[in-house]
Amino acid sequence: ILNVEQSPQSLHVQEGDSTNFTCSFPSSNFYALHWYRWETAKSPEALFVMTLNGDEKKKGRISATLNTKEGYSYLYIKGSQPEDSATYLCASSNTGNQFYFGTGTSLTVIP
């Protein structure tokens, strides 16, 4: 069983601040790293899928990086807005299409 760890568990930031979270995962049998945003009462929404060491992806104010050698990924949010408030889930998947999720980082952006 893969152990995916996320930190911090929760985070409160002021509107306009930039922030980042960490996801660490075992490197063995790694295939892809996934980031999801999960708002209350909604479906978790896929943000990024990354497979290659050094991958960096960006969607608007949100970006993510991947280091497969050391087994971590960072998610960055630039200029946080209240609508960014959500739980951010990280998952590592293997070639057998098995997904292993972290416990998530709960972000609250204070207006």
Next chain:
Amino acid sequence: SAVISQKPSRDICQRGTSLTIQCQVDSQVTMMFWYRQQPGQSLTLIATANQGSEATYESGFVIDKFPISRPNLTFSTLTVSNMSPEDSSIYLCSASASGANVLTFGAGSRLTVL
């Protein structure tokens, strides 16, 4: 990507009763899964719902407690049987196309067992 409808969105249940959660996908998908997230825990895979055959359960989950149906490529149900307060959780349906290493989720069913 597929759109998944899940119901009920939430329910409050009495101890000892059973509840069935339905998951409808707007297109045919190869793989359907059921996850659970207990408070403070990570999303945990309960089972893979196999079309036309018995579901494949993960360690710690059994068919008697979580019977699953998948009559076709767009629909699945999960029943939580003989519920106890420890079953209070968010249950999520998800789907994946064959060969695609991407999961799409429903909005979840939040169960509270009294």
